[in-house]
Amino acid sequence: MLNKKKLLRYFLFLVLGVFIFYYITPLYVMIVTSLKDMNEIREGNLFSLPNSINFESWKIAWSGRGEGTSDTFLKPYFFNSLKITIPALTLSTILGALNGYALTKWKFKGANLIFLLFLFGTFIPFQAILLPMARTLGFLGISNSPLGLILVHTVYGLGFTTLFFRNYYVSISDEIIKAAKVDGAGFFKIFFTILLPVSLPILVVTIIFQFTQIWNDFLFGVTFSFGENAPLQVALNNMVLTSASVKYYNVDMAAAIMAALPTLIIYVLAGNYFIKGLTAGSVKG
């Protein structure tokens, strides 16, 4: 019996090992390639370590070669993305929290129907809202601007953030809210002094989720913006695709890593909370 158990355990580790290898290999190739120069890439092996650590391609990916107008590099687009992500993230999180709070603690007629509609909103595929949204942005006069993308991401994210907060607040006792009402606190007072201080786990979940969504978005970015207003992921695509004659694999890899880095950093910093927040039903008030 014991041997069988041990055998199963080894098998488990083997499977896990295969998966780790499978997931880590591309990252490894990206990193080593980004540190090689072009000669080494052409002559060498895909998996071999670089002869010398060389950050030249990172520099080029970030701020360009200084070769005039046709040169695409990430720096300005990185800040474009920040300009879109931070307001959209903040807005959708705050509104989602307020929605979740109102839907659970200030139940009104039709609250369940409205929640259902929010839930339905999370199932709408990206492509389905492209045309109506393009019309809306045009009508508002904010197409091809950070403002337009902020609106798109806020609206599209609202379904998810509302769902997160609603499910979290449902587990918090209604009696706490009643007690605060008897104590004389109003809608916002209760939200800010009583609910928000215990919302950290779900806040972190929402922030990670929304940051990843907005930062990594390509479709909305490529549809609703172009040229110098494009977000980072669109710029990355342009950069990789428009290199006319020679493919600079090292620069492409460095740029791809840079584009992914903020999400990675957020996961590393807050990942622990992410796990906790996902199982938030068990959190005791």
Add this chain to the structure above:
Amino acid sequence: MATLKIHNLEKKFKTVEVLKGINLDIVEGDFLVLLGPSGCGKSTLLNTIAGLEESNEGEIFIDDKLVNNIDPSERDIAFVFQSYALYPAMSVKENIIFGLKQRKIPREKIDQSLKDISELLKIKDLLDRKPAQLSGGQRQRVAMGRALVRDPKIFLFDEPLSNLDAKLRIEMRREIKKLHKKLKTTMVYVTHDQTEAMSLGTKIAIMNNGIIEQFDTPSNIYNKPDTVFVADFVGSPSMNFINGIIKKNNEEISFFPNNHEKNNEINLRNTNIKINSEKNVLFGIRPEHIFLKKEHAVRVVKDDNFFKIEVKPELHEYIGHEQIITFNYCDQEILGKFSSTIDIDLDRKMTLFIDLNNVSIFDQDTKKRI
């Protein structure tokens, strides 16, 4: 300190009627207990008094002031919840003074009230802790403190002891009783525990299915239940109900149990029941009002108002300080409760004495006391 009047209160959740015409009237210093099985509407009634639920019909007066359309925070009430409902992110101190701060009460006064309350409830050492760092009993105290510090006209309690273990519950029950004795504030208390209700209340309202079955003093609830429901709900084990009829014969009224044999009838001497000829009834007698010997009756009996019945013991339950015996009386089960110091021979028929002063007769159709 205040009076509370409730007039014809009705409440519906969609199509379900939860409260069907509630009338209550308590005076200053009363301790009203709302007692009933779960789902009877007692918590809804309490929430409606607090203003946390809106009523569909009827009026609520606190100190003769109509409060139907007044916000909970303006009603001058304090509420103690079943789950304690402490604010999780605040310390004990912040929890207690939150309501005072909302009311913009001057700092010195808040500090003074906080000091008084924490001394009264012995929670001085807990003031800087968070609710999560408190035990159940301590949370209970803090919840009480949060209510007390406001010095409201009426205290409302929603099953405040039901989350505590049995020993602590009895302790806290006594503390609430002492508190009421000291403060003499009007209190309304919801519970499904009859012992709690009996020990705390100066008035008890027994609720069932959205109506009040009886609103009376604890002793009247126990000794003179208005309805079969009240008689059955209060007391453990509950009252025996013997099916039968009462008949009038030469100005004397007698009870004939179903399946009765000769001489089985119970002559209800000194009764003030008035009937024309006969009626189907339930004969109610509590297990503790049945005796093996007349001398066992604690009450000093002047009029010797006992009736002898012949029964066969069927089941014996020993529960420490007392024993409960199930008898067969005219093919109906009745329970007797005796001190466990008495030896009882279960193998033969025996004679029991029913204390006729403590008999309740109910109409079988209306389920009401005659």
